[in-house]
Amino acid sequence: MRYAGIKRGLLVGLSLGWALSVAAVPLSAEDSDPARWGWMQGSPPPPEKRISFADGSYFQFPQMRWSVAHFRQLMPTVQVARGTGPIQPLASHSCAALDALTFVPWGQSEPMTWAESMRANYTDGIAVLHRGRLIDERYFGALTAEGQHAAMSVTKSFMGLLGALLIEEGLLDAERQVVEYVPELGASAFGSATIAQLLDMTTGIRFSEDYADPNAEVWAHAAAGNPLPKPADYVGPRSYFEFLQTVQPEGEHGAAFHYRTANTDALGWVMTRATGQNVAQLLSERIWQPLGAEQDAYMTVDSWGTPFAGGGLNLSLRDLARFGELLRQNGRVGEQQVIPAAVIADLRTGGDQAQFAQAGYSQLEGWSYHQMWWITHNAHGAFMARGVHGQALYIDPTAEMVIARFGSHPVAANAANDATSLPAYQALATFLLEGGCALPEG
Template identity: 35%
Template sequence: MDETSPDWRPDPMKPGTPIIPQAEWYLPPYNRWTFQHVSEMTPTTPIWRGSGPVLPLPERITDIDGIEFELAGRRSTIREFLDSSFTDGLLIVSRGEVIAETYMNGLKPHRHHLAMSMSKSIVGAVCGILVHRGLIDPRSLVTEYLPELETTAYRGATVQQVLDMTTGVTITKPYTEPGTHAYMLFQAAGWRPLDYPEHPQTTWQLILMLTEQQRPHGALFEYRSAESNVLGFIMQRVTGMPLADLISTELWAPMGAEHNAYVTVDPGGFPSADAGFNATLRDYARFALLYLRSGRLHGKQIVPSAWIEETRRGNHDLLQREDRLDLPRGAYHNQFWIEDPERRAFICAGHGGQRIYIDPETDFAAVKLSSWPDAGLDRYVETLAAIRAIRDACAVR
């Protein structure tokens, strides 16, 4: 692919570079640069790594470029896949060791990259910690924690249904169409200008306007980012802590992150629990390793092992084939995708090509950061096929 710098990308030698449109910074083609520079595009708040030691990542670098996989009758190598799939970074962990680490498109080991919806899984992990402590009961009604939502369609929904995105709340899409809830969420989160003054100005205001219900709660899975923010508000309410501080205290510092992370915030200061997380490639890998080790790192249990094991069970009956054609036997549970009922690998998935694949059965994890120019189904399928090929090759070595 062409890696030449386009006219809109900031260039220290050309101070007259055109400005990236504020309403489109997270969209292609700008995402090739902005996914690594989110703090320069919208307000953020830090997630402190703490003062403790960094979790070491032992290395056993192996050449994986020549590994082949087949898709739709066409054979490709991992090198060809990386070169053609708008890769920013790839890191592979096998049996506790980093066996491959690749940086492309200007990404550096110290540079943050937007997680997009992988953020949901990070928030879900912290929620599991609070559940274990008895601060949140997934069987309880959302309104027990957020009584303000009695006036919304979340009345009667449980926390577990929010975790699994099986509430019956009507949340309209797509995010590119003005007037839909998904579009208004991007505005409310501070990701794009409030070009319609009558729209909600904060994420909380958006949640309060979700007053219509399209089906009984718990009847069907439907992927909706607003649900993750409801979860974030519950977590803040039961702890009295800002979500960013909560992630730092309960997850990021205990697991031994190397760098501070950060998250985008809306005009009211609420972090984007569904898409705003930013971290380095290696720290995403540490998060994956935490789940490979049943939630235990640095000699301490961070995420409860029972929560992790229960997450792997999933509810495969509620995931409709049209929701994820690349995971026809998959599930969604506790803010993670689950690959299938047998292997039960975890998948953190984010728009634009962000993937963390965690397979405890082979002690394998892959982190793929990207900036796709589109989100066609073929890209999802290809990414999963490539990761599985690496996993299978590692399993026999």
């Protein structure tokens, strides 16, 4: 998939007359810039500039760099309404010194600047809050301030927070089994898992996310959720919910952390049954409206209208930053307690580090996963939401810092961009703690 995309990118690139010296290396951020390629430009766009969901071109590289900011144009979506209330203001504070901040990427010996890191990891947008003030905001690729970008699996952390909130409210019981909320999942591997196990992804289910393996369950999941009419000879599940009913057991529940998207979709079904609202409505009512978001967000849906809880959220960069600030402020937005502080405190405590270690994330030593958040357990108590291709929300309570980032790195796994992002975030935290951007106490 990845290499096919790169190869196709090269061919198209060459046909446009661009000389590329190293065929095995993906196009750089500059060379893959969607504006430079002119995707979907022209009236009508000529065939070689068109991007389509149906033919799969939308997720090949470099087309994907356009698609991540245009999902609504590729498929049906539902609104996550901001409501009609006031926008929560985001004050700005200029910090020119930030550009020259340096850090050493993991596995390298030469320092890189903050500004250089944007190109190195194919950043589409980054917003940094320090003490609630916007000290950096940049857009690249196909993203603008008024546009929305795919959050990919950052979606899961929104869902996890909603799940934790429903537990706090007594609408869900962490220790009850999934089958008690969704009887249809009784015969699947999910039925006997607890809500807490869903939230920490310690269920024993068979669900491979190895995109290189055509038999991986993630492909059946994608086919089920594909909103286009199914081919005449299609015999598999026809919606996210039908897919979940087919998931088989593998290993014991509660034994180890395994990062599997299907857990979040199952949580979405449970939450919908517990509240009578789908996850887009829940997200709007419980978070997006009280957050004072400046834009509607949206979610992709399957053909039966079910939002993709595991990864279908699209939102603006500033609103992602606002959401991070809500987390940093222990659930408060201004003077209003939107999420109980106890929910955020529990989330930040994290999960079982030994169980996390079994998943083999060699770059994330000592981390854990809890309520669908990634907890660093570092000295600053930082925690993250993470999505493929470089989507991130990084909250460092000690440095009073929130970083919202969207990206379109050619490699899906975040291991490919962590080396130029996580050490940059840590360097920025230190810089801020040392007064690098002089700000009043907030």
